[in-house]
Amino acid sequence: MASSEGLTLHCLILALFIAFSKVHASDPPLTLDYYKSNCPTVLDIIRKEMECAVLSNPRNAALILRLHFHDCFVQGCDGSVLLDDTITLQGEKKAPNNVNALKGFRIIDKIKNVLESECPGIVSCADILTVAARDAVLLVGGPYWDVPLGRKDSKTAGYALTETNLPTADEGLLSIIPKFIHQGLSVADMVALSGAHTIGKARCVNFRKRIYGDFVATAGLNPLSQHYLSNLKSVCPPIKGSDNNESAMDYFSPNLFDNSYYQILLRGEGLINSDQELYSSVFAVETRKLVAKYAENLFAFFEQFSESMVKLGNITNPETYVNGEVRRNCRFVNT
Known part of the structure; x- marks a missing residue:
């Protein structure tokens, strides 16, 4: 017989899915061969960089x-995160959830510069990212998936x-699940995409409460x-x-994309609370099973992660298909 917590969470997920399904009901106008004729080397260039x-x-x-x-x-997925602040535009980079969390902008800049030399004005920053x-x-070491292309950059x-x-x-x-459902992503997508933390690091400010709080309760007292x-x-x-001191979220193999992140959650040693909640929360009836599945079966994790990344990449900004552009510089809207 299902627990009351499990039924409560299931009902919440179902209600949220119905509420937001219309927003993501249609497939975005993306294709695998979008740049076949006007920039056929795009994938090779991005891969090389x-x-x-x-x-x-x-x-x-x-x-x-x-x-x-x-x-x-x-x-x-409209490249809006790449925009710098200007007199007329407030970007996302300095928002509290981004300001100390996001790096790598120069890598995208470099790729964009090469593509502008090869195929000027053709490849969007959103597609590059x-x-x-x-x-x-x-x-x-992670899986491969085909990436549909044809996104425009937001202004x-x-x-x-x-x-x-x-x-x-x-x-x-219970706070995290609605944020994924709102994007048209399922609970399985959420658990699989969280596996990206197998190659991530967290700042002390983001795991201090966890290690001085319930870490022992979930991990136990083993040496x-x-x-x-x-x-x-x-x-x-x-x-x-x-606050800015960092630690790997997967201490076992921090530079390898594998399933050891889930094995760490099984031991109750997740670095940040939102990760450990996937296994230890009283509401983790469905997510706990998925964590155990991916911890045991690398292929199952890779398969779901690939599928979920395609869904993530297909989240659209409808406005860009009307008023979007291909930026010449990923940091600024074209003038």
Whole structure:
């Protein structure tokens, strides 16, 4: 017999899905061969530049993947996250949820510069970021997926939406799920996309409450977990001033895209609260099963992650198909 918590969460998910399904009911006008005739080398160029970036620093893969996620959750995948502030436009970069979380902009700038030399005015920044995220994952051992193309760049940004749309490190499961449902993404998508943290790092300010709070309750008192917790506390002391110190969210293989992130959650050692909630929350009836599945089966994780990344990349900003453009510089709207 299903628990009352499970039924409550199931009803919430169903209600949210019905409420937002109309927003994402139709497929975006994207195609795999969008640049076949006017910029046939686009994928090769992006891949080459990403290879250089990841070779120079494997962490660049995580930076680009996070940049793509933050772009798509605000106004859809429209390159709005790449816009700098100007006198007439407030970008998203300095929003509280982005200002210390996002890097990698120069990598996208470099790719854009090469493409402008090869195919001027053809390839959108939104498409560049989406393909670069796929290549980033692939270059650190993750799966491949085909990326539909044809996005336009937004002429606006969504500063205020970063506060309402983006999940945060300290959120609980019941707060995070609606944010994914709002984007047309399922609970399975949410759990799979969270697996991107297998190559990510978190700042002390985002895991201080966790390690001085319920970490022991979820991880137990075994010596290995206690040693890990001790290391985390040395990186992130309780007093402020160390907010920008960082720790890998997957301490086992931080530069390899694999399923060890889920195995860490099974041990109750998730670095940030929103991750551990996927397994330890009283409401984690469905998500707990998925975490266990992906922890055991790398292929199942890769398969769902690939499918979910396509769905993420297909979140649209309808406005761009009417008033969008292909920016010459990803940081500024064309004049």
